[in-house]
Amino acid sequence: MDRRQFLKWGSFLTVSAAATGCGGGGGSDNSGPGQRQQIAGKGFGLGVASGDPRPDSVILWTRVDGGDGANLLSVTLQLSDRADFSNLLVNQALTAYPDWDYTIRHKVTGLASATRYYYRFLSGNVSAAGRTKTAPAAGAPLSQLKFAYITCQDWSVNHWGAFDELVQQDLDFVMHVGDYIYETVGAGFQTGNNETRHPPLKLPNGTPRADGAVYATTLADYRYLYKSYRADPRIQALHASFPVISIWDDHEFSDDCWQDRQEYSVADDATPQTARRRGANQAWFEYTPADVSINLSNPSFQNIQIYRSFAFGNLATLVMTDQRLYRSDHIVPESLAGSEIGSRYFVPKTSLQQIEAAKIAAAGGNLLNVSILGDTQRAWWQQQMQGANTAWKLWGNEVSLLRMGVDGTMAVAGLLQQGLSAALAQGFGLNLGPAQQRQLAGALYQDLLAADVSGATPVPSYANTQPLLASLSGGAISAAVFAAAVKPSLDGNLPPSMLLNQYILNADQWDGYNAERKALMAFLKNNNIGNVVGITGDIHAFFAGSVMDDYDAASPTPVMVDLVTAGVSSNSFFSYFKNVVDTVPAFAKAAPLIYQTANGQTVNTFSGTLQQFNPWLKYVDTDAQGYALVTLTPSKLSCAFHKVAKLANGVAPSPATASVQTVEVQAGVPAVNVL
Known part of the structure; x- marks a missing residue:
């Protein structure tokens, strides 16, 4: 090897410098660990690749076929600034080792910036030709x-x-x-x-x-x-x-x-x-x-x-x-949550904040564990x-x-409002306008916030919803009518208490x-x-x-x-959350936030749900x-x-x-x- 080539065996990277004029690059680098026999390969079935373009260098890759797991394979790299390889800037002998699964990772330096190059490998036959491009020079004016x-x-x-x-x-x-x-x-x-x-x-x-x-x-x-x-x-x-x-x-x-x-x-x-x-x-x-x-x-x-x-x-x-x-480990460990639900997905926001704060405090304010x-x-x-x-x-x-994130309480209030508005129209001939629907959703939200959630299912008093309905309907829905004809339906659509929470959807x-x-x-x-x-x-x-x-x-x-x-x-992303609401009973009543079925077709509501609760999301397509x-x-x-x-x-x-x-x-x- 001359001064333009060197081999770093500890990290498996061969390096050569491109010639500045016509003709090939430097000599062979057949040296390396061991004295195993070196034979020709049988082609390049996995193709060629390049990566990490810099103004004066690029990494070139291939894998040589024909290795037996013991002997070395000889390969030659050629690089040119012409698609027909009529001007070789690199013509470098390399060795593919079984230790690295007969892959070649070769760095070519001394290249011109913002320039397209062509490369190929030879061993047994000739690989497909690859093309690559170096980055523009540092600080060079660039319009696009x-x-x-x-x-x-x-x-x-x-x-x-x-x-x-x-x-x-x-x-x-x-x-x-x-x-x-x-x-x-x-x-x-x-x-x-x-x-x-x-x-x-x-x-x-x-x-x-x-x-x-x-x-x-x-x-x-x-x-x-x-x-x-x-x-x-x-x-x-x-x-x-x-x-x-x-x-x-x-x-x-x-x-x-x-x-x-x-x-x-x-x-x-x-x-x-x-x-x-x-x-x-x-x-x-x-x-x-x-x-x-x-x-x-x-x-x-x-x-x-x-x-x-x-x-x-x-x-x-x-x-x-x-x-x-x-x-670091996820803030809420799986061992604490019992599964990925509650640890990595559908994580209660308050729990996440409290555990994160405790970990930071335990580390003296350092972020190392979070x-x-x-x-x-x-x-x-x-x-x-x-x-x-x-x-x-x-x-x-x-x-x-x-x-x-999703505010579960607000989301449930919205779902209850949609169902109740439809029931009022069908059962009482009461068609609420948009403003009235918003009022109703707000009243339900306040009632859910005040509900007793100590049990598996929330117990709201509807102290806001019942008076609002009475005022909107001109007395048609009195307290007695509400208790007999409205409250049972609302209670039947309540989800588990755990859903009345603020959730982070993906804590990974x-x-x-x-x-x-x-x-x-x-x-x-x-x-x-x-x-x-x-x-x-x-x-x-x-x-x-x-x-x-x-x-x-x-x-x-x-x-x-x-x-x-x-x-x-x-x-x-949509399919994952659809699977959760379809298979985890605790989240079943949240299904309309993920999808609805219309005329036998699944309609994605998840994207809209995310935008509703996260106004910084300007574009969302979850499916x-x-x-x-x-x-x-x-x-x-x-x-x-x-x-x-x-x-x-x-x-x-x-x-x-x-x-x-x-x-x-x-x-x-x-x-x-x-x-």
Whole structure:
């Protein structure tokens, strides 16, 4: 090797510098650990990929076929500034090792900024050609940046038609904000709703769950999942077309995980799963073209750091965070709530606040035990935001920052009012106008607030509702009539007392770590850091809205914006909550807040419910799959949410997109405009 090449075996990354003129790059790097035989490979069945574009470098990736698990495979990388490879800037001999599952992760430096390059690999035969693009030089004037962002691409749910559309776009890069793979196979939500071109997955090892699903447990399991996903030619085409900047979320290890803890059952997270976490880390590292390092000699599960930042001229700084490896346990432990309901989902807001405050007090005011980012990464995030000298600050943020809560008492009052208004019209000929309906809902709300909730079912006195009805009906509904003909119906529609509460719907996202969110927003606000936009996934729905300094303040102040894309192929947020109200008896009477049935059709009311109780949510679609396309200029950010059509008879629709909703964020204003 000469001075332009070096090999970092501890973190498995080969590096070479591009030649400045015609001709190939430097010599061979066949050196490495051990003296195993080196033979030619048999091709590149998983395609090629690039990632982490910087002004002078990019990471290139492939996996070489033909390995026997013992011998080494020889491979050559070629990179050119011409599509026909007539001018080779790199012509580098490399080695694929069984230790890293015969994957290649190679960093090319010395590249020109804002330039398109072409690359391919040779071993046994020639790989497909990939194209990539470096970032603009730091501080360079930039009039526009175009990128897509995606999340949640479950092999076993819905379809991957979105990738066919994405490869047709003219993009600078693609962001993947997590859940590249799903660690479970055979779960209920993964059964009977996938493409026929995606055969069932069978993990080489795996651990069965009580519900019949099997989850990845070993390094071989996680490698199998990445190899299976990468076998699809549509995802190969996406990777070959654009550099991808990736971060992980939970499913690259385990659903709703924190650190090295899994959450499949109430007591699961009491036991560290260090070996499983390390296997997940290594497989992600091997199959992701990211400019990060892993230290396998470090016995900790925190043997890799994937949070990092990028700059694109003077236009945008992109900060990618890791919201799983350092996060604290959920504020309300499953062991206390008895299940994920009450711990991670449908969490009483007061309980969440009280337990969070107690944990902070026990830590002497430190956020360590109530944090998603952890102290070190939080300080790094603050440095990146404060030090950014670009027009926009983009945050690759796995879980939504937007408050998503429901006032159960108010919601129940609204449902009772709807039912009662209909009954009054039918039974008494009393048709209430909109203003009267609002009065009635208010009276019911006051009665529910004052109700005795010590038992399983609330006992209201209707001290507000009965007099109001008497006044509205001109005496037709006297106290006696109310007691005989109205009260029994109202009482029969009352839900369990537990529903008369304020709920946080998803405490696995930032709503469950409110103190740290407030600290981050205070940092932005106090340091006058504007034009911050969260680029977010995870929740299997589209959301767009402002992130407030304190959602519980009398007059919250918007600080930044969060734009959440739906999953490429995942069960929707709506479907999860529909399942809860359909299967958990305590929530059955809340079903109209999630859906209603009209003419035999299911009508989604969940999106409207969320907007009713969360006015900062300017756009909501809780039953969606799709992706997002962003056009960024100095004056505004435009985001087009592409909602894809459903799978039809096991086949992805063409075109995949069923509808597009565009939202905009104007520079200097942390607000969303829905076009």
